[in-house]
């Protein structure tokens with residue numbers, strides 16, 4: 001019997017598929033430091049972003065045959081080393097794109113209408129200072145008609161573009177690789193419409209966009225630091241639902257505090273799971289705790305896709 005440890009959980013639909021295929025699946029969350037011993041009893045492990053599967057753990061578990069990542073980023077797994085050791089590594093790249101794209105707009109709509117701040121202040125001051133708050137939040141702006149710069153035009157970047165076009169934004173897109181600027185929108189009734197975004201350089205995005213959203217992996221250094229903030233339009237805003245580290249957080253605070261940029265929306269942080277307090281308490285930052293893929297729909301798709309990949313792997 002193949003035994004699988006779903007250390008960061010798995011959607012019930014995925015668990016059911018695995019059980020129907022005859023696998024034993026445990027959803028115990030074993031602490032990282034106990035894994036080198038406890039994972040020895042399993043043939044496979046599935047993780048999200050919390051559990052790390054590094055070289056030392058792979059070495060400690062010679063029976064391990066598969067590592068499944070329920071999600072996109074495999075930066076918590078030593079993929080090349082695992083493959084060298086004959087351990088299969090799988091992820092579910094497309095299952096959460098729509099959910100992440102929707103969260104980007106959650107942050108954008110939040111920022112332009114100060115929701116991050118009014119949600120903090122209304123419970124405390126709403127009843128006594130209603131009109132003061134009404135005045136404080138009176139300078140909102142619309143997203144429609146503004147320019148959105150998308151850095152990284154992959155799966156999520158393309159979903160973001162479709163939504164932006166749908167609400168009447170102009171879209172500039174940049175990617176390190178050449179890409180098809182055409183995206184297909186599905187209208188009510190199923191009608192499909194093809195619309196092209198404008199291809200741009202990173203510099204054009206920095207200087208022309210009203211809002212900038214990042215959709216690349218993190219490699220080794222921030223994509224957006226002091227020099228990039230300086231190039232942005234005054235009053236621009238940034239959203240990062242990709243990976244902490246893509247934005248230099250010191251430079252971000254400086255740009256927010258000087259008024260150079262109006263707001264930021266963050267789902268990911270340089271220090272996870274303990275982001276810095278000056279980021280967490282900033283009134284111009286809309287915050288979510290790395291929940292881009294955390295919708296029922298995305299997790300169900302992820303669970304089903306991962307289960308199918310695991311079943312296929314062991315049936316080979």
Ligand SMILES: NC(=O)c1ccc[n+]([C@@H]2O[C@H](COP(=O)([O-])OP(=O)(O)OC[C@H]3O[C@@H](n4cnc5c(N)ncnc54)[C@H](O)[C@@H]3O)[C@@H](O)[C@H]2O)c1
Pocket residue numbers: 071072073074093096097100151152153154155156157174175176177215216217218223241242243267268290291292293294
């Ligand atoms: N917040 C969350 O919960 C969450 C959920 C899913 C994915 N993500 C993250 O979102 C990011 C994007 O995911 P995706 O599925 O769209 O990936 P993807 O591979 O489909 O797209 C990434 C794109 O970025 C481009 N790129 C790489 N480096 C670049 C650079 N320096 N400048 C410009 N473009 C660059 C690539 O060519 C690619 O087209 C990943 O970092 C992923 O881990 C976060």
Ligand SMILES: O=C(O)[C@H](O)COP(=O)(O)O
Pocket residue numbers: 048049050070071072073074096290291292293294
């Ligand atoms: O790369 C991803 O898929 C996301 O960062 C999702 O992370 P999570 O699985 O911890 O929600």
